[in-house]
Amino acid sequence: MGNANSSAIRTVGLGRDFAERTAVHGLDLEVNPGEVYGLLGPNGSGKSTAVRMLTTMLRPSRGSAVVAGADVVRDPEAVRRRIGVVLQQTALDPLMSARELLLLQGRLQSLTAPQARARCEELIARFGADEFADTATGKLSGAGAAGSISPSPWSSDRTSSSWTNPPPGSTRPAAGDCGTSCAHSPPTTA
Structure with a gap:
């Protein structure tokens, strides 16, 4: 090796x-x-x-x-x-909301609870995800559920995120449309 x-x-x-x-x-x-x-x-x-x-x-x-x-x-x-961790769809709790899964991902990235909440709200606003943030993942498409916990927005060495298969009527950017609008600062750890 x-x-x-x-x-x-x-x-x-x-x-x-x-x-x-x-x-x-x-x-x-x-x-x-x-x-x-x-x-x-x-x-x-x-x-x-x-x-x-x-x-x-x-x-x-x-x-x-x-x-x-x-x-x-x-x-x-x-x-x-x-690192980032994206759970397979069958491992998602279908009763957890996208917001709850984002908070879980923030905690996995070693953010404090207040830091994770602030970053979660920032990401929900940035991606225009207000319309489904509190929807149970079991009611979202597989890509919508997995996208809700994408590690890219949390990880300090990533510079952009892409979303695929946005729910109908969503204003989230589709894959390839992120450009600089999805660029983000790494989470702060104070």
């Missing part, structure tokens, strides 16, 4: 146990910047557990993982500041 600092994701012997059950055993993985990588396997094979460890939502039982140049155990806040 290459240098951990040049890899987007690098794991060595990463593992996680739950009581008497091993969910992930010795995962050795290297994903280069710009590379798309998918975890495939049957239910119960450890895919979600691996992703939860890589996103700092679950502490590994053994091994090491470096994501975006930061160690998931030693510096989880740096990992969260550098």
